[in-house]
Amino acid sequence: MKFKKYRQYPIVQNFNRTWPDNQIENAPIYCSVDLRDGNQALVNPMGITEKLEYFNTLIKMGFKQIEVSYPSASQTDFDFTRKLIEENLIPDDVFIQILIPAKKEWIKKSVEAMKGVKNGIFHLYNPTNEFQKKVVFKKSDEEIISMAVEAMVYLKQLTKDFEGNVIYQYSPESFSQTDLGFALEICNSVIKVVEPTPNQKMIINLPNTLESCTANIYADRIEWMSSNLNYRDSIILSVHPHNDRGTSVASAELAILAGAQKVEGTLFGNGERAGNLDLVNFAFNIYSQGINPNLDLSFIDEVKKMYEKRTNLNIHSRHPFVGDMIFTAFSGGHQDAIKKGIDFYRKENCKEWNVPYLLIDPKDINRGYEDVIRVNSQSGKGGVKFIIEEFFSTKLSNEESIKFGQIIKLLSDKLQRELTKDEIISAYKSEMK
Template identity: 25%
Template sequence: MVKKRIKIFDTTLRDGEQVPGCKLNTKEKVKIAKKLETLGVDVIEAGFPTSSPGDYQSVQEISKSVKKAIVCALSRAVEKDIEIAANSLKYANRARIHTGIGTSDCHIRYKFKSTPEKIIEKAIYAVKYAKKFVEDVEFYAEDAGRTENEFLAKVCENVIKYGATVINIPDTTGYCLPEEYGNKIRFLKENVKGIHKIVLSTHCHNDLGLATANSLYGIINGAEQIECTINGIGERAGNTSLEEIVMIIKQNNSLNLFTNINTKLISDISHLVSESTGMKVQANKAIVGINAFSHSSGIHQDGVIKKRETYESINPKDVGIDQSSIILTARSGRAALAYRYKKLGYLLNKNSLDLIYSIFLKHADKKKEITNKELKIILQKLNNKDKNKVLHTTNNSGRRINVV
């Protein structure tokens, strides 16, 4: 069976930047946008041009700099917003206006103080007006996660009729459970006239830690585009993490899906976004956290040293990391200690390993981690007891090694 391609819509520069304190200047945004294009994303949501002159300038400069990816600008279902978005995109090789309105009962009643009928009218008008400027118009049904499926289907059918090329189904508050969100996508695929003409997109927030799972269930049930951010940054608890959803697709052949992302560039762009935004990546973050490929438990270390796959489902090289890390702590065993000494150029026989391990544990009980410098100090302590303990020899490549 032929694999189906899932498009990656990156909104790091728009939704991702909405984190308090996460402000990027135009130069930084352009640099990240170029990296995103090299990474292989299909769409770069460059900003919300009407929000500020700086955002307008950033979208414009990104439009000049990006050649292959679609450059997208966000707008509300308001004429002025759409006009400003269109102007900001005038230099783009491939431009998309992303316009929309809230569709949930909560948004209709309290945010807009309107009616379902008027919301559909505004949705249609926004799409028709955006089509005057660009051919590629994406419509978002804000708070679709809490919108009744029948009404959501009616909205979708109307915007398709008037030219929407992509429809975004946001779980704006991270409210949905994965099965619920997947069923919503399936309902639209099965009940909306003309749905086969457009791309259906997921846009999931992480308020309950379900953004990636919801996006996964979205594409399993028929969505063709995922909206996500590098490192999962974004409003409140963040968005679907690009690196997580992309690697899930890559690692699970049973999904019969693929993306155009060059996953070996993931670590590099993760660091760039973290440094540029000042948003540190938590140590245990999947794929890009510093502990994602680190092992400190003796049982795990022994397994990984013997065969990496025993405790790693992902090859670190696939995301741009040279190798797994064996971290020496009080929970580490002899295998890990011998492995780290071998990396330093010391081969330990059983007696030496036993002696050094007892010294190592005393040090490890006092510290969180034992460094290479401390390993050499431990070895020196052993040599002070026996001046002839370290012997020099060479391995097959002619490199000198130390046999202890």
């Protein structure tokens, strides 16, 4: 194990953080980057027809900002953007966003793609970390800042006559590997070009393009930037966490505590390498805390089906909130607690959900209780009692539950597999009646 070749990520020095005392009270602005960041990571990227179906699903879920393309990267992206605009396929309350590299010829191509847009976000970026500055671009700090400033000046010039609503967004693309002082300097230089106001805000996006630090350090970096950016009351602070360390959801949540107002991510976390922030997981986390997630999650199984069809990716059965087995308990102790919890919830007509081992009510996403308790040789009397009472409408005494539980345990052990609901009911009819 050659771990000595890696170095520990630096903490933010001499910084009095306030985010640990905060709570998430409202959902942030969501921006889906499925059709750009997610799409570019697919083995077979989507065509226009597939992208349109995906776009319409995002609209149905309630997304108000959707990054639809990288128009200078491919003709398909350019044509898809034109189709959305020319055929009036974008709801009046939705902003479409495009990604633009800080090169004049690509800025021009991107602006052409957005002609006639009613609500558009022009997302300009350039790499900013030390390695890219010195090795990839072979440019000084001043030259990298000039690249960003000149690009934003040119972008403003080309879009000054747009009749629709125009929002400018800037990303120091490799923020996670960029010195904080330099990140602040380049962001403030671009902000100065845009001259945002409280009524005409711009977006500063601080991406964890490569997730390489713990979520608390990312939050420190976000709060430090939030505290030091110029025109702060005229800035929407955005984050774009990737999932290389498997903690993008935590990074996004702590970033919100630290002052971020917008999060960029994808459905189910699709994206380069280990993926982007999983917006479904993130939104359900908010929902489970009694906060309106501002997304319609009630038909998430329909969304899941569309996603798997269009991306050719499978969602893991243990995916939080959505996986096929996420509400399933095999353990006898868990089953007993769930059975008693659901019984109490119904009997007392509870206003708050507090059933053991179930973070949310499966019925909130139109799933029944049939798959909540599944029975194998690890299960106990609580599981079979739930099956018989819930799906055969027959009450069992404690003694009957113990006796029948042993019968089912032996049968499952003999067959070396899970027993279906119908098999358990059949066994009850033959063994207990």
